[in-house]
Every structure is written in C-alpha cells, then in structure tokens.
Amino acid sequence: xxxxxxxxxxxxxxxxxxxxxxxxxxxxxxxxxxxxxxxxxxxxxxxxxxxxxxxxxxxxxxxxxxxxxxxxxxxxxxxxxxxxxxxxxxxxxxxxxxxxxxxxxxxxxxxxxxxxxxxxxxxxxxxxxxxxxxxxxxxxxxxxxxxxxxxxxxxxxxxxxxxxxxxxxxxxxxxxxxxxxxxxxxxxxxxxxxxxxxxxxxxxxxxxxxxxxxxxxxxxxxxxxxxxxxxxxxxxxxxxxxxxxxxxxxxxxxxxxxxxxxxxxxxxxxxxxxxxxxxxxxxxxxxxxxxxxxxxxxxxxxxxxxxxxxxxxxxxxxxxxxxxxxxxxxxxxxxxxxxxxxxxxxxxxxxxxxxxxxxxxxxxxxxxxxxxxxxxxxxxxxxxxxxxxxxxxxxxxxxxxxxxxxxxxxxxxxxxxxxxxxxxxxxxxxxxxxxxxxxxxxxxxxxxxxxxxxxxxxxxxxxxxxxxxxxxxxxxxxxxxxxxxxxxxxxxxxxxxxxxxxxxxxxxxxxxxxxxxxxxxxxxxxxxxxxxxxxxxxxxxxxxxxxxxxxxxxxxxxxxxxxxxxxxxxxxxxxxxxxxxxxxxxxxxxxxxxxxxxxxxxx
Amino acid sequence: xxxxxxxxxxxxxxxxxxxxxxxxxxxxxxxxxxxxxxxxxxxxxxxxxxxxxxxxxxxxxxxxxxxxxxxxxxxxxxxxxxxxxx
Numbered sequence: 161x162x163x164x165x166x167x168x169x170x171x172x173x174x175x176x177x178x179x180x181x182x183x184x185x186x187x188x189x190x191x192x193x194x195x196x197x198x199x200x201x202x203x204x205x206x207x208x209x210x211x212x213x214x215x216x217x218x219x220x221x222x223x224x225x226x227x228x229x230x231x232x233x234x235x236x237x238x239x240x241x242x243x244x245x246x247x248x249x250x251x252x253x254x255x256x257x258x259x260x261x262x263x264x265x266x267x268x269x270x271x272x273x274x275x276x277x278x279x280x281x282x283x284x285x286x287x288x289x290x291x292x293x294x295x296x297x298x299x300x301x302x303x304x305x306x307x308x309x310x311x312x313x314x315x316x317x318x319x320x321x322x323x324x325x326x327x328x329x330x331x332x333x334x335x336x337x338x339x340x341x342x343x344x345x346x347x348x349x350x351x352x353x354x355x356x357x358x359x360x361x362x363x364x365x366x367x368x369x370x371x372x373x374x375x376x377x378x379x380x381x382x383x384x385x386x387x388x389x390x391x392x393x394x395x396x397x398x399x400x401x402x403x404x405x406x407x408x409x410x411x412x413x414x415x416x417x418x419x420x421x422x423x424x425x426x427x428x429x430x431x432x433x434x435x436x437x438x439x440x441x442x443x444x445x446x447x448x449x450x451x452x453x454x455x456x457x458x459x460x461x462x463x464x465x466x467x468x469x470x471x472x473x474x475x476x477x478x479x480x481x482x483x484x485x486x487x488x489x490x491x492x493x494x495x496x497x498x499x500x501x502x503x504x505x506x507x508x509x510x511x512x513x514x515x516x517x518x519x520x521x522x523x524x525x526x527x528x529x530x531x532x533x534x535x536x537x538x539x540x541x542x543x544x545x546x547x548x549x550x551x552x553x554x555x556x557x558x559x560x561x562x563x564x565x566x567x568x569x570x571x572x573x574x575x576x577x578x579x580x581x582x583x584x585x586x587x588x589x590x591x592x593x594x595x596x597x598x599x600x601x602x603x604x605x606x607x608x609x610x611x612x613x614x615x616x617x618x619x620x621x622x623x624x625x626x627x628x629x630x631x632x633x634x635x636x637x638x639x640x641x642x643x644x645x646x647x648x649x650x651x652x653x654x655x656x657x658x659x660x661x662x663x664x665x666x667x668x669x670x671x672x673x674x675x676x677x678x679x680x681x682x683x684x685x686x687x688x689x690x691x692x693x694x695x696x697x698x699x700x701x702x703x704x705x706x707x708x709x710x711x712x713x714x715x716x717x718x719x720x721x722x723x724x725x726x727x728x729x730x731x732x733x734x735x736x737x738x739x740x741x742x743x744x745x746x747x748x749x750x751x752x753x754x755x756x757x758x759x760x761x762x763x
Numbered sequence: 764x765x766x767x768x769x770x771x772x773x774x775x776x777x778x779x780x781x782x783x784x785x786x787x788x789x790x791x792x793x794x795x796x797x798x799x800x801x802x803x804x805x806x807x808x809x810x811x812x813x814x815x816x817x818x819x820x821x822x823x824x825x826x827x828x829x830x831x832x833x834x835x836x837x838x839x840x841x842x843x844x845x846x847x848x849x
Contacts, residue, residue: 266796269815276820277789283827284781288834402817406807444812446797453793461789479845481835488827495820502816752771755843 167234174239177212178378184208185382189580198579202341205583206590209379210356213372213594220364220371225623226762228365228630229296229606231476235370240482241489243370244473246377248275248494250326251333251593252656254380257498259564261505265441267448272498274457276491278464283487286465287474289675291483292751294758295475297603298468298667299611302689304760305674306682307744309616314689316607318666319468321693323600324641326467326659330597331357331638331645337590340541341583347646353594354642361598362631365606369598370476376591381496383588388500391507391575395517401503408510412443415513419522422558428549433542436561443509451712459717463660466667469596469603480754508571513557519574521546522557529555534573538566601641605633657716658700665696665722669730677734678748684734692726770841777837781830788819 166173188201226232235243253275260268295301299319303312334353339346360372388401398404421440432438441447464470473490477483515523521535526548529535538544543566549559562570568589572581609630614621621629670688673680699718703709713721739745750759764772792799796811804810805818838844 266812266815269812270793273789273793273815273819276823277785280781280785280789280823280826280830284778284785284830403806409808409812444800444809446800446811448796450794450796453796454790457789457793481831481838481845484831484834485828488824488831491824491827495824499817499820749767752774753767753843754838754845 167236170236170239174374174378177375178382181209181379181382185580185584188583189578192578192580198582199343201579201583202586203343205587206338206341209587209591210359210594213375213591214356214359216372216375217360217362217364217368220368222364222367223624223627225296225626227367228627229475229610229762230472231365231367231370233476234478235476237477237482237486238489239374240370240473240477240486241493242377243373244470244486244490245493245497246373246380246591246595247369247473247599248470248490248596249380249497249592250596250656251330251337251589253497253501254384254589254592255333255565255568258501258504258508259562259567261502262509262562262567263437263439263441263564264447265443266446267441267453269502270448270453270456271460272501274460275464276494276498277457278461279487279491279494281461281465282470282474283484285672286471286675287483287487288480288754289751290471290671291474291477292480292754292759294760294762296610296762297607298471298671299607300615300760301674302667302670302685303611303615305744305747306670306680306685306740308682311682311685311689312611312615314686314693315667315670316611318663318689318693319607320604322467322659322663322666323469323604324637325655325662326469327597327600327604327637327641328645329655330593330600331641333593334590334597335642335645337586337593341586341590350642350646353590353597354638356590357594357597357601358635358638360594361602362634365627365630366472366476366602369602370473372598373595376595377493379591380588380595381493383584383591384497384504385500387572387577387581387585388504388507390577390581391511391571392503394575394577395507395511395519397507397510401507402499405503405506408506409444411514412506412509413445415522416442419513419557422556424549424558428547431547432561433545436543436545436563438558438561439509439513440558443506449712455712455717455720459664459719460657460660462664462668462723463719466663466671467660468607468663468667469599471671472603472606473599504571505567508567508574511571511575512560519576521555522560524555525553526555527553534570537573538570543570597641601634601638604637605630608637609633661696661700661717661719661722662693664719665726666693668723669727673730675748675751678745679734679739680730681734681737681740681744683737684730684732687733688726688730691729692722695725696722766841770837770843773837773840774834777830777833781826784826785823788814788822792819 222228290301293301299312299315302315331354335346335350338352339349361369392401393399397408474483477486511519513522514520521529529546543563545561546555546559613629614626666689670685696718699721700715703715747759800809800811802810804813
C-alpha cells in the first residue's frame with residue numbers, strides 16, 4: 161500500500177490514520193448504543209490513542225544525531241505546522257482556555273491575541289535566521305553567535321527554568337486525565353502519563369516527537385471541534401457557530417443585565433470547594449483596562465517568540481523558505497482551535513444560564529438541579545457546586561460554581577451529547593498535554609546533552625554516546641517533572657503563563673539582537689540573559705510576597721519588566737565593550753541570506 | 764552599497780511594515796476597546812469582541828503568509844533564494 165519515500169507518502173499515511181480514528185469513534189458510538197459503559201469507553205479512547213502514539217514513537221527510532229535533534233531536517237511545511245500546533249497547544253489551551261473565557265470574558269481573551277500574535281514575531285524576527293544558522297538547539301545559537309561557554313550555559317539555564325515550569329503543568333494534566341479515564345489514583349496516573357510521554361520521544365528524539373505530534377494534532381482538533389459544532393446545533397444556536405453566535409452573545413449580555421452580578425459574602429464563599437468559581441464578569445463587554453489587556457497580550461507575544469520548544473520545531477524544515485511558510489501553517493492550525501474556544505465558552509454559558517433552554521439551571525429550584533444526573537456526577541468530581549445562599553430555594557447566577565476545566569469536560573454532557581463525545585474529549589486533552597510535554601522535555605534534555613555535555617564537557621564524544629546521554633537525561637528530567645507534578649503545587653494555567661514570562665525575560669532580546677544587531681556581543685548577551693532572568697524572578701517573588709508592583713505589571717506580566725532590564729543591560733554592556741570580531745560579523749551576514757550552506761556544520 | 768546591504772535594507776523595510784500591521788491589530792486597536800465595542804462588527808458581534816476572538820487571530824495568519832511571500836520575492840530579486848530544495 162505504501163511505496164517509496166516516507167516523506168512523500170505523508171498525506172496518504174495521515175489520511176489513513178485520520179480515517180481510522182474516525183472509524184474508531186463510530187465504533188465506540190455503536191458500542192455505547194449496545195450498552196458499553198462510559199468507563200469502558202473512556203479507557204478505550206485513552207489507551208487506544210496512547211498505544212498508537214507509542215507505536216509511531218517506536219517506528220521512528222533512530223541512531224543518527226541529525227534525526228534525533230532536528231528530525232533529519234526534512235519535515236514538510238504543512239506537517240511541521242501541525243506538529244508545531246500540537247507542540248504549542250498544551251493541556252491549558254485545550255482544557256482551561258474556554259473555561260477562562262467563560263469566567264472572565266474579554267479581559268481573559270488577551271491570551272488569545274497574545275498566543276497567536278507572537279507567531280508574527282517568530283516568523284519575521286527569528287525562525288528563518290535561526291534555521292539558516294543550522295543550530296540543533298536554541299542555546300546552540302546563543303553559544304555560537306556570541307561565543308564562549310558562559311553565554312551558552314546561561315541560555316541553557318533560562319531554557320531550563322522556563323521549560324521546566326511549563327512541563328510540570330503538562331505532566332499534571334496528563335495525570336489528571338489518565339486518573340479520570342483509567343480510574344486510578346492521581347499519584348500513580350502521573351507516572352502512567354509520563355511513561356506514555358517518554359514512549360513517544362525516547363527512541364526517536366525529535367523525529368519520533370514530530371510524527372507523534374502530527375498524530376496528536378489530528379486527535380485533538382477533532383476532539384475540540386466536533387463537540388463545538390454538535391452543541392451549537394443541538395441547542396439550536398446555528399450550524400456554523402463561528403459565524404452565527406452573535407444573537408447568543410447578545411442574549412448572554414441581556415441575561416447578565418437581568419440577573420446582575422451579585423457579590424457573595426466572604427463567609428458564603430468559604431463553603432464553595434477550592435478551585436471553583438462563579439460568573440462575575442461580563443461576557444463580551446470590555447471589562448479590562450486597555451493596559452491590563454495590552455500588557456498581558458504583549459507579554460504572551462514576546463514569550464511565544466522566546467520559548468525554545470517552539471523555536472526548535474522550525475529547525476526541522478528542509479529550507480529557510482519552508483521555515484517561514486511553516487510558521488504560517490502553524491498559526492493556521494492553532495487558529496482553528498483558538499477561534500473555537502470563545503464559541504465553546506459562549507455555548508456553554510448560554511446552555512447553563514438561559515432559563516428558556518431546557519438545559520438552563522439558573523432560575524430552577526435547587527432540589528430540581530440537585531436531582532439532575534450530570535450535576536450529581538460533576539459535583540461528585542468536585543467540578544460543580546450550587547448552594548442556596550439567600551435561602552429562596554431557587555438557583556441564582558451567583559449561587560452556581562464550576563471549575564474552569566468543567567467548561568470543556570462537562571458541556572457535552574450538559575448539552576445532552578452521548579458519552580462517546582466525552583471519551584473523545586478526554587483523548588483530545590491527553591493528546592494536547594502529551595504533545596506539549598514531549599516537546600518541552602526534549603528541549604531541556606537536548607539542551608543539556610548537546611550544549612552542556614557535548615559542546616562543553618566532552619566535544620569528542622561518539623554519536624552513540626551522545627544519544628545515550630540525551631536519552632538518559634530525557635528519562636531523568638521526565639521523572640523529576642512527574643515527581644513535582646505529583647505534589648500539585650500550582651494550577652495548570654498559572655505556571656504556563658510564568659513560563660512565558662521567564663522565557664521572554666532571559667531570551668527574547670539576546671535572540672532577536674543576535675540576528676538584527678551586529679554590534680551585540682558576548683558581554684552584552686551575558687548581561688542581558690543573567691540580569692533579565694534574575695530581575696524577573698525578583699519581581700515575581702516581590703509581588704507574590706505582598707509587594708505592590710509598579711506600572712500595573714502583575715505576576716502574570718512580570719516578563720515585561722524582566723525583558724526591559726534585559727534589553728537595557730544588553731545594549732549598555734555591548735556598547736561599553738569591544739565589537740564582536742570579523743568572523744562573528746560574517747556569521748551574522750551569512751545567516752541573513754537564505755542561499756548557501758548553513759552557518760554551522762553539525763556532526 | 765553592496766548587494767548584501769541592499770538585500771538587508773529591503774528585508775528590514777518589509778520587517779517594519781509587517782510589524783506595523785502587527786502592532787495595530789495586537790495592541791493599537793485595544794487602546795480603544797471600550798469605544799470600538801459599541802460598534803457592530805462582522806457577523807453581528809460587538810467589534811472589539813470580534814477582533815479578540817477571530818479578527819486579529821485570522822489577520823495574523825494572513826499576515827505571516829503575505830510576509831513569507833514578499834520575503835521570497837526579495838530573496839529572488841537578489842538571487843539569494845535557495846536552489847534545488849523543496
């Protein structure tokens with residue numbers, strides 16, 4: 161059936177895969193009709209998809225450094241776009257984003273703008289030039305452009321701080337989903353999630369991760385879009401929700417007016433389980449100051465352009481030209497999900513709060529709502545809660561509480577969709593979290609094995625030994641991440657945003673100026689990375705321990721302060737010290753021109 | 764001016780144009796979020812709301828493809844584009 165070159169057959173291979181997956185969904189739907197329990201369906205969905213990813217990981221095994229680090233630089237633009245989209249969209253995007261929009265409306269949607277606008281910076285400022293450079297990792301670029309082990313080491317440190325903050329949240333998410341779907345305790349489920357993640361990346365490195373990420377993208381996008389369209393149709397909101405929800409958005413505004421946002425007494429709120437929230441902000445009205453919105457969007461955009469696990473995906477394209485186009489495809493595939501999240505939030509909110517809909521619970525009697533099946537299920541899972549604060553026997557808007565992730569996980573059930581959809585959503589969330597975790601763990605392990613071990617400690621190491629070190633590190637870092645995830649320190653979304661802030665504080669200007677300012681030198685870059693990261697950590701600790709902050713920069717946007725310090729120190733120190741030598745300047749010139757050989761030669 | 768310098772000058776020009784468009788739709792319009800939201804936008808959504816959930820996002824996708832094509836043209840003009848590769 162499959163003849164010739166693997167890369168030429170990709171559309172066929174993934175076409176068959178997609179068809180197979182849809183067939184599997186239909187099979188499960190038939191199973192449900194024939195009496196399969198919801199638990200069995202959940203187990204089937206998660207274990208079947210994870211098995212496929214592991215199989216792809218095994219088929220992609222390799223013993224070559226260029227395959228392991230950059231997938232042999234032969235990933236076509238569209239497929240690299242899908243892989244980047246899966247790499248990018250984490251458990252947070254999949255599970256938590258619609259929930260955030262549901263609760264916080266407009267102010268929260270700054271993240272949508274930030275997490276997409278950043279790709280314009282990636283495409284124009286960095287990706288094509290770093291691709292031409294021919295580096296294996298982001299610190300590899302810093303180390304070669306600025307020279308010296310200290311600059312390289314600092315880049316590895318920034319990368320590790322940012323990526324590790326991010327990865328614990330992802331392993332946590334795989335653990336949450338595995339524990340619900342497979343019905344095992346969370347502290348074991350975390351390791352089940354971790355082993356699934358390592359199966360994809362250990363044997364094939366970047367090559368294995370690339371081809372599993374494409375497969376994971378297909379699962380997660382089907383799992384996200386199918387329910388959105390289905391819910392929209394089942395509550396009669398329109399068959400193509402993205403273009404047809406204006407009336408629903410207006411109706412939510414009307415209901416908000418009618419109910420009002422009643423503030424609950426502190427004593428009442430104490431009785432609400434931890435992590436659940438009520439609707440307290442307007443849905444589509446502008447409910448944030450311009451600076452609050454813009455600073456959050458800006459921090460996320462600059463963070464996007466500094467996160468190494470995203471940047472390294474563009475090292476895998478066959479050419480500079482392909483790297484540029486590939487950024488466009490990446491954003492297109494991300495756009496498909498991000499433009500649907502606000503629609504899901506709108507549908508979910510309307511379904512729950514509109515008394516004219518059969519699913520609406522606001523205005524019904526408390527006893528009636530407590531008797532609903534789905535309410536009981538999600539209440540038991542600690543994701544939903546109602547309490548009759550004012551004692552009038554009716555559920556009010558301010559008496560209904562939900563967890564952020566319940567918007568994605570529970571809405572299909574609320575809208576009366578069959579359980580097979582909930583199983584599909586679990587598989588999608590698992591795919592989203594696994595693909596991001598894979599990219600992050602690989603970014604950290606590759607940076608340490610390539611930049612610290614090979615470039616600094618043992619430059620004469622054989623390929624086999626280098627790859628062995630890389631794989632051992634992968635396992636060690638994975639287990640470290642899982643151990644911290646098992647302690648459940650922070651929520652999923654908080655730590656994700658911190659990762660962006662750390663990355664932009666330490667890496668944004670050293671990377672951008674490395675390409676766009678020839679005068680930037682080693683001393684400047686060292687100052688920029690060290691002071692940028694240090695000042696961002698200082699600011700975060702200060703704000704977290706009761707500091708007031710300044711200029712409205714919060715613990716979500718502290719990267720703006722860190723990157724400003726980084727820029728100033730980098731420029732000042734660069735200008736105070738001698739200009740880089742002629743060979744470095746030539747390297748920058750070469751990187752700016754797509755034609756010709758890569759700047760670096762890799763073994 | 765050498766060929767490389769001319770090429771870089773044009774490349775930088777394209778960068779500034781692209782980033783200016785990017786700035787308007789990621790930051791500029793949200794300075795006037797409250798005022799703009801009074802206006803009805805495409806498909807009947809409030810205008811600022813539409814930009815945050817579809818407009819700006821879609822525009823960034825188009826902007827990147829436009830930028831990539833323009834940059835390819837510049838590279839070809841100076842004979843700097845890659846040969847014999849996909």
